[in-house]
Amino acid sequence: MIIEAAPAKLNLALHVTGRRPDGYHLLDSLVCFAAVGDSIALTPGPLSLSIDGPFAAGLSTDDNLCLRAARLVGGQAAIRLTKALPVASGIGGGSADAAAVLRGLARMGHPLPEGTERLGADVPVCLASTPARMQGVGEVLTPLPALPPLHLVLVNPGIAVPTPAIFAGLRSRDNPPLPPIPAFADVDALLGWLGTTRNDLQPPAIAAAPVIADVLQALEGQGARLARMSGSGATCFGIFADPGAAERAAAALARNGWWAVATELASAPARG
Ligand SMILES: C[C@@](CO)(OP(=O)(O)O)[C@H](O)COP(=O)(O)OP(=O)(O)OC[C@H]1O[C@@H](n2ccc(N)nc2=O)[C@H](O)[C@@H]1O
Ligand SMILES: Nc1ncnc2c1ncn2[C@@H]1O[C@H](COP(=O)(O)OP(=O)(O)O)[C@@H](O)[C@H]1O
Numbered sequence: 197m198i199i200e201a202a203p204a205k206l207n208l209a210l211h212v213t214g215r216r217p218d219g220y221h222l223l224d225s226l227v228c229f230a231a232v233g234d235s236i237a238l239t240p241g242p243l244s245l246s247i248d249g250p251f252a253a254g255l256s257t258d259d260n261l262c263l264r265a266a267r268l269v270g271g272q273a274a275i276r277l278t279k280a281l282p283v284a285s286g287i288g289g290g291s292a293d294a295a296a297v298l299r300g301l302a303r304m305g306h307p308l309p310e311g312t313e314r315l316g317a318d319v320p321v322c323l324a325s326t327p328a329r330m331q332g333v334g335e336v337l338t339p340l341p342a343l344p345p346l347h348l349v350l351v352n353p354g355i356a357v358p359t360p361a362i363f364a365g366l367r368s369r370d371n372p373p374l375p376p377i378p379a380f381a382d383v384d385a386l387l388g389w390l391g392t393t394r395n396d397l398q399p400p401a402i403a404a405a406p407v408i409a410d411v412l413q414a415l416e417g418q419g420a421r422l423a424r425m426s427g428s429g430a431t432c433f434g435i436f437a438d439p440g441a442a443e444r445a446a447a448a449l450a451r452n453g454w455w456a457v458a459t460e461l462a463s464a465p466a467r468g
Contacts, residue, residue, distance in 0.1 A: 197237055197238065197239050198237070198238040198239075198300045198303055198304065199235065199236070199237050199238075199300075200235070200236045200238070200296035200297070200299050200300040201233055201234075201235055201236075201296065201325075201462070202233045202234040202235060202236055202289070202292035202293045202295065202296035202322070203229040203230055203231065203232070203233035203292060203325050203462040204229065204230040204232055204233045204281055204287040204288065204289070204292065204350065204431075204459075205227060205228075205229055205287055205288030205291065205292060205318055205321065205322060205325075205426070205427070206227065206228050206229065206230055206287065206348075206350075206426045206433055207225045207226070207227055207286075207395060207426045207427050208226045208227070208228060208386075208390060208393075208424070208433075209225060209226045209374060209390060209393035209394065209395065209424075210223060210224075210225040210394070210395040210396060210397060210426075210427065211223070211224045211225070211371050211372065211373055211374055211393065211394060211396055212363075212366060212368075212369055212371055212396040212397070213370065213371055213372070213373050214369060214370055215369045216333065220317070220333040221333065221363055221366075221369065222331070222332065222333065223317075223330060223331060223332070223333065223334065224329070224330075224331050224373040224374045225329070225330040225331075225374075226327070226329060226330075226340075226374065226377060226390075226393070227321050227327065227328050227329075227330045228327045228343055228346075228461055228462075229322075229325045229326065229327075229461065229462040230287075230348060230350060230459045230460070230461065230462055231459050231460045231461065231462045231463070232280065232281070232350065232457050232459040233280060233281060233292060233462070234249070234277060234278060234279055234280050234281050234289060234292060234293050234296070235249075235277075235278040235280070235296075236262070236275060236276070236277055236278075236293060236296040236297055236300055237275070237276040237278075238273040238274070238275055238276075238297070238300040238301065238304065239273060239274045239276075240272065240273055240274075240304065241272065241273060241274045242272060242274070243263065243266055243267070243271065243272055243273065243274075243275075244274045244275065245257045245260055245262055245263050245275045245276075245277065246274075246275070246276050246277070247260075247276075247277045247278075247279055248276070248277075248278055248279070249277070249278040249279040249280050250279065250280060251279040251280065251281060251282055251283055252277075252279045254279075254282075254283040254284075254356070255277075255279060255283060260277075260290075260293075261290040261291070261293055261294040261315060261316060262275050262277055262293050262294060262297045263275070264294065264315055265293075265294035265295075265297040265298050265301075265312075265315055265319075266297055266301060268298075268309050268312075268315065269298065269301055269306040269307070269308075269309050270306065271297070271301035271304070271306050273300070273301065273304065275297060277293055282352045282354070282356075282431065282455055283356060284356035284357060284358060284359070285352050285356065285357070285427075285429070285430060285431045286357065286401075286425065286426045286427030286428050286429045286430060286431045287350065287426050287427065287431045288316075288318040288321075288322055288427065290316055291315070291316040291317070291318035291319045291321075291322045292318070292322045292325070294312075294315045294316060294319050294322070295312070295319050295322035295323045295325070296322075298312065298319075298323060299323065308323065313333065313334050313335040317333050317334030317335075318334055318427075319334075320334055320335050320337055321334065321337055324337070324339065325462060326339060326340075327339070327340040327341075327342065327343050327461075328340055329374070329377055340377060341379045341380075343380060343386060343461060344380055344381070344382050344383045344385070344386055345383070345460065345461065346383065346386075346435055346460065346461050347435065347436040347437065347438055347439050347441065347442040347458070347460065348433055348434065348435060348436070348442060348458070348459050348460065348461070349415065349418075349420070349433065349434045349436060349442050349445045349446045349449065349456060349457065349458050349459075350426075350431055350432075350433050350455075350456070350457050350459060351411050351414070351415060351431065351432050351433075351434070351446075351449050351454050351455065351456045352411075352430055352431040352432075352454060352455040352456075353405075353407045353408070353410070353411050353430055353452075353454050353455075354453065354454060354455065355405050355407065355430050356430075357401060357404065357405055357428055357429045357430045359427070359428040361404060362397050362400050362401050362404060362428040362429065363397070363400075363428070364400075365400030365401075365403055365404060366396065366397070366400055367399070367400070368396075371396055374393055375389070375392055375393070377389070383421075383435070387421055387422055387435065390422055390424075391422070395424055395425050395426070397425070397427065397428045397429065398424065398425045398429070401425055401428060401429035401430065402425075405429065405430055407430070408425060408429055408430050408432065411423075411430070411432045411449075411454065412424070412425070412432055414449055414452070415432060415433075415434035415445065415449070416434075418434065418436075418441075418444070418445035418448055418449065419436060419437070419441055419445065420434030420435060420436055420445065421434075421435050421436065421437060422434070422435045423435075436458075439458070439460075442458035442459075443458045445458070446458040
């Protein structure tokens with residue numbers, strides 16, 4: 197059996213810089229991955245999918261990105277998806293799962309295909325699951341040096357936010373790109389740089405789901421040095437000073453009935 201982790205994707209900064217004629221938006225995003233995520237297990241055999249884990253109930257086994265990824269390369273395997281991330285939540289769960297299936301099938305002899313952004317705009321960046329600048333509609337990737345260690349809390353208030361509706365709610369589609377991304381010497385340097393950036397999808401997401409503003413305020417109230425939404429929401433992240441502060445904040449925010457986890461950055465996926 198082959199096991200692949202599918203780490204949660206975080207857009208630490210996300211600028212929307214334009215729109216293509218087909219309606220897809222041009223992005224400029226600093227993307228990294230957390231040490232929390234879904235898990236994929238592949239066993240050689242006829243193609244099938246089973247799903248377990250805390251968020252399994254939100255998903256269908258028919259039209260699932262795991263199966264679409266396997267079909268793209270003609271992979272034959274029984275796929276078991278353990279769904280630990282909330283669905284449709286701005287942390288790339290479906291894209292991370294599809295990328296993990298492709299990585300696993302590559303280990304079984306199916307080379308990684310071209311054009312994986314057709315499965316989902318976040319699939320290319322999820323294939324490497326290491327820090328990157330993501331541009332184009334998600335397919336233009338520039339790998340970045342390792343980020344400084346981060347003490348993160350991820351919080352989702354339990355509402356699924358549909359990505360197309362959030363893009364449709366943008367007031368401005370031609371925003372400035374990210375400033376140049378330096379190699380960050382430490383977390384203070386990263387926080388200083390992040391302070392000059394935004395998530396352009398945050399205002400339309402808050403308009404659609406005002407509880408996101410409550411989540412951000414609650415993260416700040418727990419001492420987050422930066423609180424921001426990831427992707428099209430509704431998951432938000434906080435960057436804390438140390439692991440203890442992150443653990444205490446996650447425990448306090450979970451008492452609101454929210455999904456809240458303290459975590460770190462992911463290490464690069466194992467190759468095998
Ligand atoms: C916004 C981002 C930022 O990382 O993250 P999430 O909120 O999904 O995590 C991604 O670009 C989302 O990626 P993903 O969720 O894979 O998107 P897709 O399935 O390809 O597209 C869903 C829909 O979002 C819109 N979309 C997506 C990507 C993009 N660059 N421009 C868009 O306008 C389109 O309306 C598209 O039909
Ligand atoms: N394996 C999967 N995990 C999550 N969502 C999936 C999966 N397969 C298909 N989907 C569908 O993709 C949509 C986007 O989900 P997801 O990738 O979790 O969003 P986001 O990138 O915003 O976190 C959902 O509406 C969901 O029904």
